[in-house]
Amino acid sequence: MTAIQKQRPPVMADVAKEAGVSHQTVSRVLNDHPNVRGDTRARVLEAIDKLGYRRNLVARALVTRHSRTLGVVSFDTTLYGPASTVYGIEQAARAAGYFVSIVSLTSIDKAGVRDALDYLADQGVDGIVVVAPQRSAAEALADLPVGVPAVAVEGGQAGDVAVVCVDQVEGGRLATEHLLSLGHETVWHVRGPSDWLEAEGRVAGWRAALARAGRAAPEPLAGDWSPRSGYEAGRGLARMADVTAVFVANDQMALGVLRAFAEQGVKVPEQVSVVGFDDIPESEFFSPPLTTVRQDFGAVGRHSIGVLLRQIEADGPREPERLVVPPTFVPRVSTARR
Amino acid sequence: MTAIQKQRPPVMADVAKEAGVSHQTVSRVLNDHPNVRGDTRARVLEAIDKLGYRRNLVARALVTRHSRTLGVVSFDTTLYGPASTVYGIEQAARAAGYFVSIVSLTSIDKAGVRDALDYLADQGVDGIVVVAPQRSAAEALADLPVGVPAVAVEGGQAGDVAVVCVDQVEGGRLATEHLLSLGHETVWHVRGPSDWLEAEGRVAGWRAALARAGRAAPEPLAGDWSPRSGYEAGRGLARMADVTAVFVANDQMALGVLRAFAEQGVKVPEQVSVVGFDDIPESEFFSPPLTTVRQDFGAVGRHSIGVLLRQIEADGPREPERLVVPPTFVPRVSTARR
């Protein structure tokens, strides 16, 4: 004869009945509306506590048209760079009271990015962060679902979308100038894939530094960010007699280069100096510890959320921001005076 | 005198009017309900296309009580292991038509995990995956919001929650037996932090292998997964004359150990053999290339989603599954016969 236990969690109306007020008053308490009497508020809070009430965010999102969820599109979150950026984004978003919904792409094509954007827009996210280091991804941003605030991370000049990025050109310049300042005649380069904007930026910085010093730029060697591709480039470099300095576009490839040199009996830094890029946690313990250029991924993540939230809070369209985070040079022992 | 452009995107009723049917028929078309006449369906689809209608998933979630979103709680997604696992989870979830909402914890405490679980439950996720390699995280799972299907990854015996994990004990055993089979008298161990279940499992496997061979187990050296901690342990080991074989609980620490040995002039594998754990992409290019134990993080991610979806689809409570993924031994050149 006992009443049937209700399976469903309590709703606002249940709390209202328990506290002897209207559901609207419960809503006011929950939303910190000022005009609620102290004892009423207390009674409502007590009822909430007693019933174990939790507000239904889905219903709330339906009426407010805000989900307090941010979408993140990224590519291969297994890589240190993207993983760190996404981590920074997630931390910053949560600190600001937002959820983060993530889509990790496996393929790099424009269609994939568009699908991901549609997917997130369908879900009703309030804004989207696209970690789009490839040219193709950046292009897909151009036809973003209208009205959804967005920011591109490492996105180059992507239409009228706001951008947060690390100054890759400056990074390439720092690495190359360091090597030139050590007395090397020229600097070789193992570059990243050509559709990655970061790779292009580092190449540009390297070229600029060489040009400024009046040195010829050798043909860069192609890599795909993986240690293996660095290893293969390294084998090629080890065979050339005139190579004394190499700027490698990321630390993982630099590891491969170091390995190839070690196998060929080329001593680093005595015979050849090597500079990497990223400053992954491992770099300090390579043989030898790697001189590199650090990117502050945490700052990138925080800034991108900052830019995005400013866009969300501003009602009207605002002119797209562009925020550049400077890289820092990290000297270790893989480079030496010629 | 022109009509005011409506700012708001079209809703189902707009499509219905355009197609000359009721909104319910539109709903039926969208949900692939069988009883819709072919030409009616075509007319509706045409109207959807014309208006650029997109279904509002928030409204849908409110009435169906399913958000088609899965929550993921993880710890430090910058580390290779968690990042790879989360990546696998995300891929598998999306393939099954689910969104993924991620919370990355910075602190490891029980309260943090509980907050994250509450946070996700509030958002109305259909299920939760907790990548909980620490004991404290596993414990927090015990008082999970009731009624939310959940699975723990690397979670040990966590109350009555389903678990997917890699057989860490087996992995530790594989590494140690390999070293013993090469003729080493005993095997030293650089272990992970004591509140990590994975660290405990590897220690247990190591101990078991030594015990089975009738060898004494030296006191394990403490590490925190970082290359630096491995480096420090390595400096200690390099000073001891009788060390000929070391099993290091992850590849990053193994890198630190290799570095320390190199600095002290200890040759690997000629004087000391080293085995790591994880098989990160870099391991193959360490100096020397690292013999290690691979964990298939992709499989772990896929399995965890499989287990979770089975739980979601089964209405009633089902007995918690337990799925163990075997590790594989990866021989390279950092180990040699004594």
Add this chain to the structure above:
DNA sequence: GGGATGACTGTGAACGTTAACAACAGGTCC
């Protein structure tokens, strides 16, 4: 004393979808 003001609370209607049920047409069966 009476109107204005302000603090507090309640009522009804959204939000955009799916679920439940009703209605209707056309066919089948005896």
Add this chain to the structure above:
DNA sequence: GGACCTGTTGTTAACGTTCACAGTCATCCC
């Protein structure tokens, strides 16, 4: 020819919240 099904469509009512508005009461000021 009527009862009965079956396929197709429409109508109405949820889902659980917030918003807009309308009350009610006490206070204040001239």
